[in-house]
Amino acid sequence: MITSLSWLKNHLATKANLNQIAERLTEIGLEVENIKSSNINLDNFIVCKIVKSQKHPNADKLKLCDVDIGSENLVKVVCGAQNARDGLFAVYAPPGAVIPKTNLKLKVAKIRGIESHGMLCSGYELDETSDKEGIIELNRKEKNIGDRYFKDAGEKTVDIAITPNRPDCLGIRGIARDLASSGLGQLKKQPSIKINQNFKNPIKISIKKEKGRGCGIFGSVYIKNVQNKESPEWLKKRIISLGLKPISAIVDVTNYVMFDLNRPLHAYDADKIDQEIIVRNSKKGESFEALDNKKYTLQNNMCAISDKSGILGLGGIIGGTRSGTEFSTKNILLESAYFFPSPIRKTSKALNIDTDAKYRFERGVDPNSIKLGLELGMVLILDICGGRPSKFSIVGKIKDERKIIYLETKKFSKVIGFSITSAEIKKILTSLGCSLRVSGNKMKVLPPTWRPDIKEDIDLIEELTRIKGYDKVPLINPGKENIKDTLNYKQKLFHFAQRSVASKGYTEAVTWSFTDSKVDNFFSELKNEIKLSNPISSDLDVLRSSLYSNLMISAKKNIHRNFEDLMLFEIGPVFKGSKPGEQALMIGAIKTGKYSRKNWIEKERNFDVYDIKNDVLRTLNEAGIDIDKIVVSNKTKKWYHPGRSGLLSLGSTSGPELAYFGEIHPFIVKKLDLRTDNVLGFEIVLDNIPESRKKIREIKPKFIISDYQKVVRDFAFVVDEKYSSGEIINLVKKIDKELIKDVRIFDVYQGDNIASGKKSIAFNVILEPKNKTLSDNDIEEISKKIISIVQKTTGATLRS
């Protein structure tokens, strides 16, 4: 909503200036978004005379001018125009002036070694003509020197963001009322009107009583023998200040009244109306051409203003061209009606029409303002266009739905934190247009018809607080008591795992929850994509079912910029279904490219599956899972390389799935054009990490230190290649859980000297006795046991 000070002063007697008003508006909830000059400040462009012009000593094409600007001393200005000459009257812009065309602010500047104080302007620079060549030549006299060049510097306007609950402030009078209530002036009375209206409106008007009708009241006045014309200057300026284009006096007046009183009007060329006006629900398929020059085809039950030949316009939204006023219009019907908000909103949404009238009706126009609007519109039209008005015809009636609100004085301080007297309440609410009666501790308040937002006591409390000022609300320091723990287990796990992954060298990305279905399908097991019905763009059309989708897209962008060695991760939701809550919390991490490249101390090598396996195991371990309880298997997902990926599950291979890791399927890597053949990743299913029922301090056994020597023995077997290292390790560990502390693989070999289909596997076994030093015999015994069990179980042979 835009207003100017002078327009505001039509309704408000105030001495405040625009800045004070703007500040107060913001304080009472009418937020000023900006104050605009209709033009840039043009006050300081001055009529001047070049007293003397000479060649610039250091530049052939420049002139050095002594300029009389009406002050005591001449000023020196460097000028490039050929027409700068002695005795010429011109336009001078001082340092600090902003040049309208370029928006540049002038400064004192040295031009080829000589200071220039300001500038002589061309028509182009002042945005008046396209003439860039020379400076403006004025036909003025000595006495004009120092005068402002621009006669009318234009009035400033304030742009106010009106919240949807305040339709009344979509009219300038509403804004004035709020300002008056806050003590910044007095609301002026609307002038009473005495106009001779001595004939009946010749056009018959009716509202069909249908279900879901959109029009409550249809008021109108017929004005005959008008002479439509261009609006007078004052009206044009007001219309322009709103950012609208003046059209004709009749149209401009309807717009003026709409912005003045939040009272939309509509003017019909009465001679184009076929016999009578019928306000009715539309039928599907009816159509008309609207004033925005578009043809609209209506659905059932939209509020149509029609005559005998069909639709004239959509009530409260937009008029039609068939009955539009023109300069040649002789007789008009001026409409001031009440349309219900909800049907207006439905219709305009369905047809995708947005107009100033629609904006107001859907928020709520004062149903009592019908006569007021007709009066003001009529008076202005008579004033500008002449003519003779009929009596008002007002058809239809709506129920007054306002209810008496009971307000307790005490409740204000209970909610707001400071107290207010009954007298203050009375004063403020009355000034806002409420009528009220005090009865005991309670007040009975009837809100004004222009405030559909005021329905209950809390609404009144808000009004009182807003007008008193939010700065009156006391500041109460917060208490420190906790009702419960800040984070629950899942939340702690989230924060912990997040930083755990980052500490392995991964950089955290946060990506959108939606992604490209073409990418997501590679990483999805969903039967149906979770599609958005209105995506931002076609490549962000689904909710992601995997964190890999966006990570791969990000990796691709980075790799294509030559950042090919990447470690990225994200922690966040992936979506399993369309219903609220059908989402899972995951970590997704990827590594691409090389661990090291061209390095003096290390061999160049790719990141590999064992790098990523370590990262994910360490993270799970840090998240509180006992490494010994994690089982590795190769039951992975379709988006991994089938032979180079694994599943980490809890307890057994069929236990809860904790994480997947491995190489991303080469097919996907190729399809995504990642320009690398080495992409690895892991996914952690955070929801599957169980909370320990006991605290660490409760789980830890007593610390027992062993004084006996630790012994390490090496073994090497040749075993069928189908046996995984994990199986062998588990096998050995199980032989004596007390004594065998660890089993470490130090070599795996296939090739020369080993039969095909077999592999050599070498490991050492670490023995930590608890109650005695191991004798050679003891060691021999356990070694034999290890050998025989491995041989028996796997058919392995001892490698010599």
Added chain:
Amino acid sequence: MSEIKKIKEEYLLKLDQVLDQNKLNEIKTELFGKNGIISNKFKQLGLIGEDKRKEFASELNFLKSELQELISKKNENIENQEINKKLKDDNIDVTLPGRTYFVGKIHPVSQVIDEVTSIFSEIGFSVEEGPDVESEYYNFSALNTPEDHPARDMHDTFYLEHSKDLLLRTHTSPVQIRTMLKGKPPFKIIAPGRTYRHDSDQTHSPMFHQLEGLHIDKNINMGHLKGCLYYFVKKFFEVDKVKIRFRPSHFPFTEPSAEVDIGYKIQDGKIKIGEGDKWLEILGCGMVHPNVLKNAKVNPNQYQGYAFGVGIDRLAMLKYGINDLRAFFESDIRWLEFYGFDPLDVPTNYRGLSR
């Protein structure tokens, strides 16, 4: 000259000339070996007459320890010399880089969520969450924003194809409803999370982050709201002075509603929070509307309180001088590494929010 003295002089001289470990060992054997001079002398002690034995033994002992000490000193000298000699040739170029290591980073949004959580945990708030996909009811209707209300235009909403009723939450406020429905008052919670609006340009991202706050109890008034937010802003920006303005506004789910601006100025091209005469909107808040409490099965005649919603990305931009919101979600590794935080920088009260 006594025999002992003679040995002493002879060996002092020998020891003095010794330069390497081998020679020293030889001398050691000469003196203390099985047939060493000193060892033999001790063996001969029994042959000496009783009257002189004591004196001789004492002198011999003295000599023994004197020579031993000398030998061990000499030994140490030689060892030191040898190490020194090795050290002379033993040097590497320590300016060469070490082995590869990787440094990860935490995204500024995550860091700010942790900072904010730390601040609110100090004043008794706990953390709640809600789903990203919501129903119209939780996102709008329960929050006193009925269908066909113009206030819905304030939120450009993403809908799911599956059903007209399902959408991506446009704010974190539905967590208010979910929290209240599953528990009993009092409530004192914050809820950080992802939020979505169908808006994409230079300053808008279709996904962004909000932090919801809700405090409901028997006597929580607007003064508590003011105190809480004042505390938060001051702690978050880590400034002594902070200028805050509460400005009336409108949200359907709070009444009275306010928007909160903080004072700032631009100094040397950088934003300075807490000073200056410019205002920047950072959050919306208000007293929870009685209709919202009713919808959440909380009796508005007994309970009241406040709610607020802060833009987390906005906070991060202000605090850490980040200009472009869109860049948050573009995953440009250069940006992430530049604005990201060390994983060990966990914001806490005792260590301070930020380094």
